[in-house]
Amino acid sequence: MKNIVIIGGGTGTFTLLSGLRKFPSNNSVIVSTADNGGSGGKLRYELGVIPPGDYRQCLLGLAYTDDVVKDLFSYRFAEGSLQGHTVGNIIIAALEKITGNIENSIEIAGRLLNIRGSVLPVSLKPTELSAILENGKKLFGEHSIDDQKPIGKASPIASLKLSSAKANPKALVALKNADVIIFGPGDLFTSILPNILVPGIKEAINKSSAKKILVTNIMTKFGQTDHFKASDFVKVLQQYLKGKIDVALVNNKKPAAPQLKRYAAQKAVLVEADMNNIKEQGVEVVAQDLLSDSIPSAAKGDKLQRSFLRHDPEKVAKLIWSLL
Helix, strand or coil: CEEEEEEECCHHHHHHHHHHCCCCEEEEEEECCCCCCHHHHHHHHHHCCCCCHHHHHHHHHCECCCHHHHHHHHCECCCCCCCCCEHHHHHHHHHHHHHCCHHHHHHHHHHHHCECCEEEECECCCCCEEEEECCCCEEECHHHHHCCCCCCCCCCEEEEEECCCCECHHHHHHHHCCCEEEECCCCHHHHHHHHHCCCCHHHHHHHCCCEEEEECCCECCCCCCCCCCHHHHHHHHHHHHCCCCCEEEEECCCCCHHHHHHHHCCCCCECCCCHHHHHCCCCEEEEECCECCCCCCCCCCCCCCCCCCCECHHHHHHHHHHCC
16 A cells, blocks of 8 residues: 655645545645635634644545534534634644644544544644745735735745744654655645645655655746746755756646636736656656546635635546556
């Protein structure tokens, strides 16, 4: 059985896990503790817990339980004092308060969901993410970086900084024992790189003999990856890693015009599969149709901007498995 470690979190990781679960693999996810937006952010600051939103999604991606239990963890209140909160976030936060730490909370929630695999906080305390833009402006907090309004022209991110953090020893062990390490899909600057900024994580990745695979995003994101081509995702990841990845998986199917128009309103465009520029960085590239045909509907009560063009879980998982 192959040990697969995914570095990311959120919807992209949930999608990937939905496909990988059909293969004989032991799947572990390393997730940032810097989230401070939405339901998880509110619980973080009101209760002093590690933000549970990404952990909930990863647990659901690993779950082998009744659909009604999954629906319970996914249910988001659309009104009242709990508006915007998901039941799963509240359960995980409550378990952390009861047990005293996030690892115990995740373990018990995992038992409730009958997961196969593991969800690992990259550190055992909440962290603060900040960014300096090329125009000199500073953004404090993951949410301020992730949810920039598409107004005017975005200034590129010049650098990211994470508050002092210590790597979770279990995350380091998972990286050491991995047969493959997957980055993404997910927001590069707010889901993937915050993990790499934790001291010891990039060193463990670079030391690992695992095959290292990046799944590039389908669309750019305003304020983060404006005008990025697939090769730019590779370039930035390797800069922060201070090391090499082995393979980049790139979608080469163009979405329908109405879908692209919806993204254009957010000043986002299709990520170009510039294969030659990736190869020039010494990275193997595989470009295929990785686009899902299904378009998810927005959950009531969810005020965050979510992607609706997503990777097809079976296509991506099958491709990853062929590389092993």
